[in-house]
Structures are given as C-alpha cells and as structure tokens.
Amino acid sequence: MRVYLPSTLPGLARVAKAGELGPAPLTGFAVTPSLIEWYVSGDTEELEYVALTEAARASLRMLAVDRADGVPVPPRRVVVAAEVPDSAVSVGQDLEERARVRLSQPVPLATMASVHVDDEEAAADIEAAIAALPAADQGDDDAQFTVDGAEAHELMWYATQEIPDLLS
Template sequence: MRVYLPSTLPALGEILAEGGLNHVGTSAYAVTPALRHEVGDDAEELAYAALCAAADASVDLVAADPQAPRRRLVLAADVHDDAVRPGAQDPESPSDATGDPAAVTVHQAIPLKRIVSGHVDAPDADVIAAVEHATTTGELEVVQDYELLWYATQELAELS
C-alpha cells in the first residue's frame, strides 16, 4: 500500500541519517475505503487526494517548527497492507480533528528502501504565509496554487 507521510525538511535530514522512520505508530495518509467512497474510483484522483491530505498535515508540522523552511514535504512510501490501520495515531492530529478519510497509522518502521519519492514545495514558496493569508481572507484557493514538486529517492539528500 502506498502511504503519504507529512514531514518537514529538517525531519527529512533525520530520516536519511537514521535510515528511515524507525518508530511505529506513524500518522500518514493513503487511499482508504472511506476516501474511495468520498472521491470515487479514479486511481489518480485518489492518490492525489491522499497526497494533498498529507501536504495539508505538513503545513501544521512546518508551522510548529520555527527552524523549518516554510515548505511542505511529503514522503511517499510503499508498506505492507497489514501494517496500515485506518485513522490517525495521535488524537491531537489534524486528521482526527477533521475526520480526514485518508488518515491512517503505519504500525511498522519504514526503512529508506520503502520510500519511493518525495514531494516538496518549490524553494521560493512560503506556504505558511499563504495559509495565514488564506485563513485571514478566506481565500483558501491561494494555498491550492502551490503544487508540490516530485523528487526521486536519490535526490532527497539534496533537500535536507
């Protein structure tokens, strides 16, 4: 199963140094039956919806870390289906607060070899400012103007 893991650029450096996400109970996003019910059966739309949910969660992680560059980061990883359970692990997680249908918890460590790509905002993007502007003005589509750039796994070290 493909899962989308919200993160930050400083956390990426730690993940690369440690050889993966070595703890269990990681909150992530994936194509779930609940998401399929909400979005439909188009595989591309489903994957994009899960990726966007992870990108939204990344905003909260970036905002909570004053040292993090103001860019979202999502790591895509392939894990065994039986390692994924619906719902977020952390009751304080934004996905639980909103009841996000893509929210899942990964109950196994995720080694680097399972990470298949990274998705990050362009270097000149300041997504936090865009989110603050959108919250203040109600212009939520401003945030949606930022598309994540795709990075192959061998390029991830250049980001951290």
C-alpha cells in the same frame, strides 16, 4: 499500500541520517475505502492525489508547530511517498479526514518511492499560510483563503536518491 507521510525538511534530514521515518506509530494518508466511497468518480491516480494533498496539509501544520516551538524550519511542505505492507496500516473511521491512516512500524528508506517538496518559489505563500492557520482554525474565511493558497503550489517530485541534493 502506497502511503503519503507528512514531514518537513529537518524531518527529511533525520530520515536520511537514520535510514527510516519513525518512530511508530506514524500518521499518514492513503487511498482508503472511505476515500473511495466519498470520491465516487475518481480513478486511482486522482485518489492518490487527494491523499498527497491531505499529507501536504498535515506538513503545513507540522511547520506551524515547529515555528511555534521556535524551530527555524524552512517554509516548504514535504511529503514522503512509501510502499508499506497492508498489515502495518490501520484505517480510521474519521469522516473529516477520510484518507488518514496509522502505521504501526517505522518506514525504511528503502521502501520510500519518492519525496514531494515545495519549490522555493512557494516560500512566501507557505509563510503566509503558516501565519494564517490559527485564524483559519477559528473560522476566519480570509485566513482560510490564505491557507488554501498554499495548495495552489504543486509539490515537486524527487527520487529518493535525490534526498541528499535536496537537503544541501
């Protein structure tokens, strides 16, 4: 199963050093039966894009948590796409996050298909979205508009062999 795992650039550096994304359990996003049922008219590629977008939203939240903890993390969302055995994936019944899955084992670098990262040009919008998250969570429509603005930026695609160059 193709799973999209949220991360950050420091998290990706840890993956490169350790040779895996972990420890388990991990939260990821995938094309689940619930997502297929909800997004009736979509083909597999569209559904995978929805899962990727959900993972990018989770990456934004990871950035916000790191910043709140005083970690100087670059304002770039990161999503790792990996092929994971179905037996390692459990699908929840969360109707709000239909694509959410849990992985019961770490994800080896060798099973990663690609990495998706914001271009540096997105930094200002990502910074604004990080700052607006608390107000958006409280129902502020203007703040939610700012958070949604981060999604206007398409994540760049990188092969796993490009991870060292991406991190330098």
